[in-house]
Amino acid sequence: MADKSKLDEFGLIAELLAPLADNEAADGLTDDAARVAVPQGHELVISTDTLVAGVHFPEHGDAALVANRLLACNISDLAAKGATPFGCLLTLGVAETWGRAFVTSFVEALGQGLKAYGLQLWGGDTVRSQTAFVGLTVHGLVPHGSMLTRGGAQDGDDVYVTGTIGDAFLDMPESGAAYAAPTPPLAFGLGLRGLAHAAVDVSDGLLADLDHMCRASGGGMVIEAAAIPLSEAGRSHGNLAELVGAGDDLEIAFTAAQDKADALTALAEHHGIGLTRIGSFQKAAAPQAVLRDADGADITPQQRGFRHF
Amino acid sequence: MADKSKLDEFGLIAELLAPLADNEAADGLTDDAARVAVPQGHELVISTDTLVAGVHFPEHGDAALVANRLLACNISDLAAKGATPFGCLLTLGVAETWGRAFVTSFVEALGQGLKAYGLQLWGGDTVRSQTAFVGLTVHGLVPHGSMLTRGGAQDGDDVYVTGTIGDAFLDMPESGAAYAAPTPPLAFGLGLRGLAHAAVDVSDGLLADLDHMCRASGGGMVIEAAAIPLSEAGRSHGNLAELVGAGDDLEIAFTAAQDKADALTALAEHHGIGLTRIGSFQKAAAPQAVLRDADGADITPQQRGFRHF
Numbered sequence: 044m045a046d047k048s049k050l051d052e053f054g055l056i057a058e059l060l061a062p063l064a065d066n067e068a069a070d071g072l073t074d075d076a077a078r079v080a081v082p083q084g085h086e087l088v089i090s091t092d093t094l095v096a097g098v099h100f101p102e103h104g105d106a107a108l109v110a111n112r113l114l115a116c117n118i119s120d121l122a123a124k125g126a127t128p129f130g131c132l133l134t135l136g137v138a139e140t141w142g143r144a145f146v147t148s149f150v151e152a153l154g155q156g157l158k159a160y161g162l163q164l165w166g167g168d169t170v171r172s173q174t175a176f177v178g179l180t181v182h183g184l185v186p187h188g189s190m191l192t193r194g195g196a197q198d199g200d201d202v203y204v205t206g207t208i209g210d211a212f213l214d215m216p217e218s219g220a221a222y223a224a225p226t227p228p229l230a231f232g233l234g235l236r237g238l239a240h241a242a243v244d245v246s247d248g249l250l251a252d253l254d255h256m257c258r259a260s261g262g263g264m265v266i267e268a269a270a271i272p273l274s275e276a277g278r279s280h281g282n283l284a285e286l287v288g289a290g291d292d293l294e295i296a297f298t299a300a301q302d303k304a305d306a307l308t309a310l311a312e313h314h315g316i317g318l319t320r321i322g323s324f325q326k327a328a329a330p331q332a333v334l335r336d337a338d339g340a341d342i343t344p345q346q347r348g349f350r351h352f
Numbered sequence: 353m354a355d356k357s358k359l360d361e362f363g364l365i366a367e368l369l370a371p372l373a374d375n376e377a378a379d380g381l382t383d384d385a386a387r388v389a390v391p392q393g394h395e396l397v398i399s400t401d402t403l404v405a406g407v408h409f410p411e412h413g414d415a416a417l418v419a420n421r422l423l424a425c426n427i428s429d430l431a432a433k434g435a436t437p438f439g440c441l442l443t444l445g446v447a448e449t450w451g452r453a454f455v456t457s458f459v460e461a462l463g464q465g466l467k468a469y470g471l472q473l474w475g476g477d478t479v480r481s482q483t484a485f486v487g488l489t490v491h492g493l494v495p496h497g498s499m500l501t502r503g504g505a506q507d508g509d510d511v512y513v514t515g516t517i518g519d520a521f522l523d524m525p526e527s528g529a530a531y532a533a534p535t536p537p538l539a540f541g542l543g544l545r546g547l548a549h550a551a552v553d554v555s556d557g558l559l560a561d562l563d564h565m566c567r568a569s570g571g572g573m574v575i576e577a578a579a580i581p582l583s584e585a586g587r588s589h590g591n592l593a594e595l596v597g598a599g600d601d602l603e604i605a606f607t608a609a610q611d612k613a614d615a616l617t618a619l620a621e622h623h624g625i626g627l628t629r630i631g632s633f634q635k636a637a638a639p640q641a642v643l644r645d646a647d648g649a650d651i652t653p654q655q656r657g658f659r660h661f
Contacts, residue, residue, distance in 0.1 A: 068398075070501075073502070073503070073568055074501055074502050074503070074568070075399060075429055075502075075552075075553075076397050076398060076399040076429050076430070076433050076435075076492075076499075077396075077397070077398045077399070078395055078396070078397055078494075078499050079395060079396040079397075079398055080395045080396075080496070081390045081395075081396065083392075086387055086388060086389050086390075087386075087387070087388040087389075087390065087396075088385050088386070088387055088388075089377075089385060089386045089388055089441060089474060089475065089491075090384060090385040090386070090441075090475065091441045091443060091475065091476060091477050091489060092477050093443050093445070093477050093479050093487070094479075095445060095479050095480065095481045095482075097482060098479065098480050098481065099479070120384055120385050121385070124385050126385075132398060132399075132400045132489055134400060134402050134443075134487055136402070136404060136445075136483075136485060165398060166398065166399065166400065167400060168400050168401050168402050168487070170402050170403075170404050170407065170408070170485075171404065171407050172404045172407065172483050172485060173404075173406060173482070173483040174445075174481050174482040174483035176445060176479075176481060176485065178402070178443055178477070178487060180400060180441055180489040182398075183385075185387075187389070190385075190387050192379075192383055193382070193383055194382070194383070243384075244384075259382055259383070
């Protein structure tokens with residue numbers, strides 16, 4: 044079922060990935076399963092995200108972009124849970140379009156990312172596919188019972204978001220840095236353990252992800268449109284509805300008690316992260332996020348988020 | 353990016369999968385990460401396998417076949433490690449060809465399989481893809497330090513295999529039971545902990561998988577061709593080289609000390625599993641499996657296994 048060039052490509056992938064799996068659990072990828080011991084007093088946080096050619100990345104796109112976005116969207120999930128990256132399994136759906144240069148460049152970017160995030164490569168699966176795809180299942184660690192969830196928001200909490208909103212969307216046409224090499228606020232997320240009540244990573248679009256927290260926490264949010272942090276490009280764009288509905292920001296939205304404001308500001312400054320209070324959470328309100336202008340008028344757009352399909 | 357019918361299909365998948373995730377770690381799939389506590393004194397065994405339309409299953413094939421094979425090839429990895437199924441994350445690459453009937457039937461078969469294997473559904477990811485694919489990352493449990501590996505074979509060990517070899521290959525054209533609804537010898541695999549020295553699941557082809565054990569254990573095997581267990585269909589087929597080179601058997605090959613023969617026979621009988629001694633392992637031999645006929649002649653075929661791509 045395989046021609047010679049394909050076999051060589053798969054051999055190349057195995058050869059290139061083996062040095063990245065320099066950890067006890069993977070045993071150098073010599074076996075087909077990883078053995079993982081979880082440190083005492085800790086729980087695992089597990090998430091998986093797959094990117095498909097033509098849907099989540101350009102079919103003839105840059106290999107480093109694919110690796111960076113794959114890592115970032117998975118690490119973003121861990122960051123919003125307050126989970127320290129631990130290890131991962133990689134699935135590669137290899138299409139005809141993947142030559143030696145693509146594979147080499149992909150693995151190089153992957154290796155740099157794994158190192159930067161402190162994420163071990165434990166194993167994976169490489170398969171042939173007409174449509175290229177890449178998938179990662181990531182495992183993070185949290186001290187027992189301390190995982191941040193969408194569901195912990197409490198009455199009167201402030202609502203915050205890191206960074207700026209809409210830049211990945213604005214960058215897409217030019218494959219700018221916010222889209223091509225996103226850097227989820229991981230260290231800040233770890234610092235949120237014990238400070239935040241609820242958290243979510245902004246991947247479907249700010250409003251859609253705030254809605255997730257509202258539904259899980261059983262309450263509503265009032266979000267001040269003027270407070271939503273925008274980059275210069277975002278302000279020039281001007282269409283706020285589009286920016287809060289676009290996905291892929293990979294920032295963290297969260298709620299915390301009002302008396303945590305100073306501690307949160309200090310944490311953000313420590314990690315060089317932009318942090319903005321954008322609204323508040325009320326238990327009594329309907330379970331969704333409502334966008335208000337300066338006069339208090341409801342300007343919530345109908346399109347509440349980007350669906351990744 | 354999505355038309356209405358697609359959105360409905362994704363909604364349907366979420367709706368159908370939620371009841372299958374009836375466990376604490378998944379929290380009903382309301383969050384985008386699972387929280388998993390590993391029982392004290394245990395380690396995780398983690399493996400991932402993905403099946404692609406047109407490569408690992410027919411593009412317009414039966415949905416139950418896809419679910420059954422996805423579960424079986426992943427459970428087979430755990431069985432050969434002596435690992436008790438614990439939980440999994442599911443990735444669905446949904447193509448245009450997947451209608452409501454396909455999705456419903458897939459989830460139904462998946463649910464039955466999860467129940468039968470005692471495997472929890474913890475989470476996953478659903479994406480759109482031009483080529484359909486299904487992936488599973490499975491987590492099993494072993495008491496600390498007791499995972500079976502490919503690398504533990506000891507000098508003078510007997511080599512065994514469960515079941516019969518080549519039936520999945522022979523069944524393929526008609527989608528017979530061995531291919532469509534394989535049943536990896538899971539309970540038997542758990543019983544091998546403490547009895548076997550090394551083990552591997554037969555997925556690439558018997559000879560290729562024995563080679564894996566040889567290389568990892570640093571020694572060679574002499575396999576008696578006449579001893580290799582064949583079904584009636586296999587015996588009629590007659591071409592042994594083809595059968596030991598074909599993949600997807602999902603049986604367990606393993607090595608054990610000669611004095612474990614009676615205990616192994618009893619274990620196999622207890623679980624109603626066919627078990628055959630097919631050769632022996634020697635540390636001094638070159639690290640590969642050699643097939644011998646009754647006269648001692650080397651009849652090892654050149655094609656040593658099926659590459660899944």
